[in-house]
Amino acid sequence: MKTIDGKQLAANLRAEIAEGVRKLKEEKGVTPGLAVILVGDNPASVSYVTAKEKACVEAGMYSREIRLPGTTSEDELVKLVGDLNSDPAIHGILVQLPVPKHIRDKAVIDAISPEKDVDGFTPVNVGRMLIGEKCFLPCTPHGIIKLIEFAGMDIRGKHAVVIGRSNIVGKPFAALLSRKETNATVTLCHTGTPDISKFTREADIVVVAAGRPNTVTGDMLKPGAVVIDVGVNRIPDATRPKGFRLVGDADFESCSKVAGAITPVPGGVGPMTITMLLWNTLEAARG
Ligand code: GUN
DSSP states (O other): OEEOOHHHHHHHHHHHHHHHHHHHHHHHOOOOEEEEEEESOOHHHHHHHHHHHHHHHHTTOEEEEEEEOTTOOHHHHHHHHHHHHTOTTOOEEEEOSSOOTTSOHHHHHHHSOGGGOTTOOSHHHHHHHHTTOSOOOOHHHHHHHHHHHHTTOOOTTOEEEEEOOOTTTHHHHHHHHTSTTTOOEEEEEOTTOSOHHHHHTTOSEEEEOOSSTTSBOGGGSOTTOEEEEOOOEEEEOTTSTTSEEEEOSBOHHHHTTTOSEEOOSSSSHHHHHHHHHHHHHHHHHHO
């Protein structure tokens, strides 16, 4: 069994991206700029945006951090996004989700110009992805494809079972995998699926993005399957300095006895999501 080292793959790709940034600065005088907006102080979101900003600066990019109080109105946020759409120093705009309940995700996402939508969340980019046009690919799904390839698996012709139908991971990932380039057969399971194990037992690739620990256990897997764990769950743990530890949606212990390869949490998918964000921001700056 192999643990898929997302940190290592992320480091390799980030070195390439940093080289791309250096060249773009030298040849065109352009520094890729990413605006990261966080509304409120959700602890997980604070930790994600801090990591995104740090990675951005390490790659030689310009990072504009915009942290707003949880009381910010939808109109204020939409207006800010509009200003960033016309700001030439900014090539990518990211609004960390979820936003507070009084703000509609849709209103904010729709406000982002598709040309600066480095998350790949706008309806225009989602539609382009679905029909195979050039677009910003959503970061987590794109990073997962890189991870599976890094684990040494040729995805073409394989059966992938995706668990979870979020707009950020499950749905776009299922769509990406079934495109001609990757050519996988995809089963999308969700909370309406009566017996997920019936499908996972047939799967060469299991991607779990359900937001619930122990959604996948070893007995649900075909021997040798590749397991990609997108979950990030905080479990109270008094022995840890922060009072919690992170676990994924797959039970690592039992899965690692059956799987051929598995991503750890942390250190699997997370670093790759951020890396693909940098990738998209560099692409956006290249124009
Ligand atoms: N919340 C959880 N994942 C993501 C992501 O990839 N992008 C944004 N903007 N918010 C998120």
